[in-house]
Amino acid sequence: MWVLVLFSALCCAAANQDPLVVQTVEGKIRGSVLQTYTGKDILSFRGVKYAEAPSGENRFKPTVPVKPWEGIRDATEDGILCPQPFIDNTAEDPEDCLSLNVYTxxxxxxxxxxVFFHQGGFMTGSGFSEIAGPRYLLDKDVVLVTLNYRLGPLGFLSTEDGVVRGNNGMRDQVTALRWVKKNIARFGGDPNAVTIFGNSAGGASVMYHMMSPMSKGLFIRAVAQSGSALAGWAINRNPKALVTRLADLLNCTGSTSQQIYTCLKSLPA
Structure with a gap:
């Protein structure tokens, strides 16, 4: 009998030390093992939600950090793509896309x-492992984080009067950086040694974070590649006109921003 008790205790201890299960501030996740291009094993935690789904009443609203959960969530596959042109998203809630990946x-x-911000002109792209994966970078002694953020009108529409505040895609990025600050030590990372980097729209994002008080204290270094905060494609100089144009195309006619917002919020993504 004592042999069985000892065996059970050893099994429980091994389970509690499972390197593929991490207790984050919000709850437990289970990852998987990948390999770098030189064949080194690394730990991968993909599709980790950092925010609630920005759909329904949360559409066009600032990011809502993910709520705590019970049990162990699967983190072995990429999350879903954020809605974008030319991609047919068949997920039950295609807007439930605010996830990140951690490789260590x-x-x-x-x-x-x-922390990598992807390219795509703020209209397309993702932090998916096949696009922004760890197979080269994780041969170095770093922890890599990639992420999705809202794109296109869902991420950057603004009525300029407070009804739809705009730049919610950037708020998503800030929320992800705050998640990193709280959780990355649990993955072997230093929360006080975070470098943000990105190319194209990701590079512009990096520069916006360098200027934004919302991002203060969330990183110490920045690398902006082939993107600029002053690039013509990175700045919408007449957001109200874009709202009006979009509303006309989608038959969301109304005399006020609130009426247009209510209509746009009711449409499928």
Whole structure:
């Protein structure tokens, strides 16, 4: 009998030390093992929700951080793409896309952290593993984080009068950076050694974070590649006209921003 008791205790201890299960501030997640291009094993945690679904009453609203959960959530596959042109999203809630991926050698230590913002002109793209994966970078002694954020009108529409505030895609990024600040030490990362980087729209995003008080204290270094906060495609100089044009195309006629917002909120993504 004592042999069985000891065996059970050892099994429980091993389960509690499972390197593929991480207790984040919000709840437990289970990841998987990937390999770098040189064949080194790394730990992968993909499709980790950092925010609630920005759909329904949350559409066009600032980001809502993810709520705590019970049990262990699967983090072995990429999350879903945020709605974007030319991509047929068949998910039950296609707007429930605010997830991130964490790649690390192991869960011990305090390694520098690199957070990547993807390209795509704020209209397309994702932080998916096949696009922004770890297979080269994780041969270095770093922790890599990639993420999705809202795109196009769902992420950047603004009525300029407070009804739809705009730049919610950037707010998504800030929420993800706050998640990193709270949780990355549990993945072997140093929350005080975060570098943000990105190319094209990701590079412009990096520059916006450098200027924004909302991002203060969330990173210490920044690398902007082939993108600028002053690029013509990165700035909407007449957002109200874009709202009017979009409303006309979608038959959301109304004399006030609130009426247009109510109509746009009711349409499928």
């Amino acid at each position: 050698k192991n869960l011990q230590g305090r390694r520098p952290v690199m």
